[in-house]
Amino acid sequence: MQPRGRKQVAAGIGGIAALAVAVSLSACSSPSSPSGGNSPTAAPLTGTLNGSGSTFQTTFQQAAISQFKQIQPGMTVNYGGGGSGKGRSDLASGVVNYAGSDSPIPTTEASNFAGKTILYFPVVIGPITMSYNLPNVSNLKLDPTVIASIFQGTITTWNNPAITALNPGVSLPSTPITTVVRADSSGTTANFSLFLQTAEPSVWKLGSSSTISWPHSARAAQGNSGIAQVIKSTQGAIGYVDYADAKASGLTFASVKNSSGNFIAPSPASASASAAGVTVNPDLTFHAVWGSGAQAYPITYQSWILVNAKQPNANDAKMLQAYIGYLLGDGQKLLNQLGYATLPASIDQMAKAQLSKITG
Amino acid sequence: MAGSARALTQRRPLGDRVFQALALVAGLLVLAILVLIAVATTQQSTSWFSHEGITGIFSTTWDPAHNKFGALSFIYGSVVTALIAVVLAVPVSVAVALLLTEVVPYRWARPIVYVIDLLAVVPSVVWGLWGILVFAPWVAPHVYSPVASALKGIPVLGNLFGPSSGGLVSGASFFTAGLILAFMITPIVTSLSREVIATVPDIDREGAYALGATRWEMIRGVVFPHSQGGIVGAVLLGLGRAMGETIAAALVIGSSPVITSHLFSTGYNMPAVIANQFGESSGVFRAALLGLGVLLFVLTIIVNLIARGIVARSMARQRGA
Numbered sequence: 001m002q003p004r005g006r007k008q009v010a011a012g013i014g015g016i017a018a019l020a021v022a023v024s025l026s027a028c029s030s031p032s033s034p035s036g037g038n039s040p041t042a043a044p045l046t047g048t049l050n051g052s053g054s055t056f057q058t059t060f061q062q063a064a065i066s067q068f069k070q071i072q073p074g075m076t077v078n079y080g081g082g083g084s085g086k087g088r089s090d091l092a093s094g095v096v097n098y099a100g101s102d103s104p105i106p107t108t109e110a111s112n113f114a115g116k117t118i119l120y121f122p123v124v125i126g127p128i129t130m131s132y133n134l135p136n137v138s139n140l141k142l143d144p145t146v147i148a149s150i151f152q153g154t155i156t157t158w159n160n161p162a163i164t165a166l167n168p169g170v171s172l173p174s175t176p177i178t179t180v181v182r183a184d185s186s187g188t189t190a191n192f193s194l195f196l197q198t199a200e201p202s203v204w205k206l207g208s209s210s211t212i213s214w215p216h217s218a219r220a221a222q223g224n225s226g227i228a229q230v231i232k233s234t235q236g237a238i239g240y241v242d243y244a245d246a247k248a249s250g251l252t253f254a255s256v257k258n259s260s261g262n263f264i265a266p267s268p269a270s271a272s273a274s275a276a277g278v279t280v281n282p283d284l285t286f287h288a289v290w291g292s293g294a295q296a297y298p299i300t301y302q303s304w305i306l307v308n309a310k311q312p313n314a315n316d317a318k319m320l321q322a323y324i325g326y327l328l329g330d331g332q333k334l335l336n337q338l339g340y341a342t343l344p345a346s347i348d349q350m351a352k353a354q355l356s357k358i359t360g
Numbered sequence: 361m362a363g364s365a366r367a368l369t370q371r372r373p374l375g376d377r378v379f380q381a382l383a384l385v386a387g388l389l390v391l392a393i394l395v396l397i398a399v400a401t402t403q404q405s406t407s408w409f410s411h412e413g414i415t416g417i418f419s420t421t422w423d424p425a426h427n428k429f430g431a432l433s434f435i436y437g438s439v440v441t442a443l444i445a446v447v448l449a450v451p452v453s454v455a456v457a458l459l460l461t462e463v464v465p466y467r468w469a470r471p472i473v474y475v476i477d478l479l480a481v482v483p484s485v486v487w488g489l490w491g492i493l494v495f496a497p498w499v500a501p502h503v504y505s506p507v508a509s510a511l512k513g514i515p516v517l518g519n520l521f522g523p524s525s526g527g528l529v530s531g532a533s534f535f536t537a538g539l540i541l542a543f544m545i546t547p548i549v550t551s552l553s554r555e556v557i558a559t560v561p562d563i564d565r566e567g568a569y570a571l572g573a574t575r576w577e578m579i580r581g582v583v584f585p586h587s588q589g590g591i592v593g594a595v596l597l598g599l600g601r602a603m604g605e606t607i608a609a610a611l612v613i614g615s616s617p618v619i620t621s622h623l624f625s626t627g628y629n630m631p632a633v634i635a636n637q638f639g640e641s642s643g644v645f646r647a648a649l650l651g652l653g654v655l656l657f658v659l660t661i662i663v664n665l666i667a668r669g670i671v672a673r674s675m676a677r678q679r680g681a
Binding site: 082083084085086088089106108109178183184185186187190193206207208209210211212213214216218219220222230233234 | 421422423424425426428497529530532610611614615616617618626636637638639640641642643644645646
């Protein structure tokens with residue numbers, strides 16, 4: 001009873017604030033900040049928003065959509081998943097109102113968005129774990145050089161001197177290493193390879209892309225959960241798995257050496273720390289991998305919501321401001337329990353300030 | 361009714377003409393859709409053709425991170441898996457069709473036919489998931505490994521079934537993909553073969569028996585020559601399905617582009633790579649995936665033409681004999 005009462009009061013206050021903003025908007029008809037602070041815009045809106053793209057965001061979107069329904073009962077938000085590439089091409093062709101994407105628009109797709117201004121709203125951060133299956137080894141430490149060598153197939157057994165040197169006192173078996181990679185193209189692969197390319201450009205030769213030409217010895221599986229399943233059932237396996245899926249599958253994961261030389265375990269807090277230590281471009285694109293900071297977990301990735309700055313009508317613009325405003329505000333509170341990390345406050349503030357650029 | 365002997369030149373009734381027009385439109389529509397798909401996908405993939413050139417397209421390097429899109433290992437995988445599927449499925453299918461038409465009484469054949477037809481409606485993703493979650497983990501240690509170590513070093517057999525990386529551990533391989541595809545096309549080939557064999561006139565069969573033929577001699581002398589064309593048609597349809605089947609192959613083939621004679625090795629084929637990588641592709645990468653679709657289309661046509669040629673030749677020879 002009590003929480004509901006509080007929420008209603010909060011929503012009421014938010015509603016008044018938003019109403020005032022709406023009035024001022026119509027009065028002077030110039031774009032201004034639609035919502036001050038963290039309170040969601042709660043002027044009753046009606047309509048439907050459709051989104052598609054990043055599967056990394058799917059769990060967050062689903063949770064956020066059901067919570068958002070309580071704030072804006074008149075609005076229906078759908079999120080279709082399908083992959084970042086699909087989200088971007090859906091947005092370019094006008095099929096959806098917003099797209100989820102784990103990477104900025106690549107230059108090869110720029111022509112699809114010619115003449116349009118696309119706004120980037122970072123909404124989630126997440127660590128990518130180095131999950132492994134070695135009985136009796138619970139606290140493995142790895143550094144980027146070793147990870148690159150393992151996935152390039154130059155380190156093939158667990159008791160390789162390069163690994164034992166990082167793990168003094170741990171008895172590592174002579175089990176052959178089975179690397180597990182994604183069979184489907186994926187933003188997780190793109191950001192994992194980006195991490196290796198950023199951290200160890202001299203060692204990593206396979207490039208950075210949603211699909212990597214892995215050595216033939218690598219085992220491929222579909223999706224994060226597919227990799228998790230193979231690791232679970234294969235002794236000596238190691239793979240890159242999204243944190244939420246690794247937790248859900250009960251996998252063990254390694255601590256990874258960051259740019260400050262500390263071995264950090266993946267967690268929402270250490271992922272946020274990595275994102276807090278990177279340079280953010282004026283358009284809010286950035287890469288959360290290899291962020292500076294003593295407590296930063298280096299294999300951290302991010303996902304954006306992409307929208308057209310110019311919306312076909314004022315209602316669509318208001319709905320997008322309300323929903324994205326919620327994701328950047330109260331929606332952030334959902335992230336930790338879902339296995340994601342929250343945006344660092346600095347980036348969150350920049351994203352909120354950009355909401356007013358969505359115009360009808 | 362009696363006076364309905366119209367001259368052939370007379371205009372046919374309206375219903376007849378409408379039906380003819382409808383049939384013609386339906387026929388042309390199929391052709392038009394086929395041509396439009398071919399044209400549209402070719403158009404979308406032109407940047408791949410110009411980016412790679414002929415030698416690039418038929419190279420073995422598929423590396424999107426370095427903008428290299430060679431298709432040869434996928435073409436190889438498609439041909440190999442489809443061949444495995446057909447080699448395994450056709451004898452079984454024809455045998456089952458003969459069993460149902462020539463051996464088992466009609467009353468008992470009926471339920472068997474139902475079960476086989478039910479196999480045909482199992483969705484391909486279910487085949488694929490069963491393949492990767494149940495079949496592959498069982499078959500790798502129990503069948504592939506013993507076979508591989510037994511045949512190691514023997515010429516030809518050792519090259520085909522000897523030890524190789526990948527598939528022996530996970531079970532995901534060319535052979536598993538071919539086997540799953542064989543399961544999938546068996547119902548189709550069986551059904552069609554059965555229908556064709558059922559059209560063999562009873563009087564021909566009885567004639568053969570009257571001449572003292574055994575059942576096998578009757579089948580060889582009467583049933584096969586009569587239904588050969590239809591059975592080959594059934595096989596071609598099955599082959600087409602095996603080459604185009606996507607999700608099941610994507611799940612069990614192992615997703616590793618290599619060219620090797622080892623059938624227990626992980627591999628890749630054209631539909632699987634399109635399904636796996638299309639979601640996050642853009643630019644030349646996307647054009648290359650669409651181009652693979654075009655190549656698959658062309659490959660299917662070539663295989664069909666070759667098969668039809670073989671049939672025409674063997675039928676001509678039979679008539680000559």
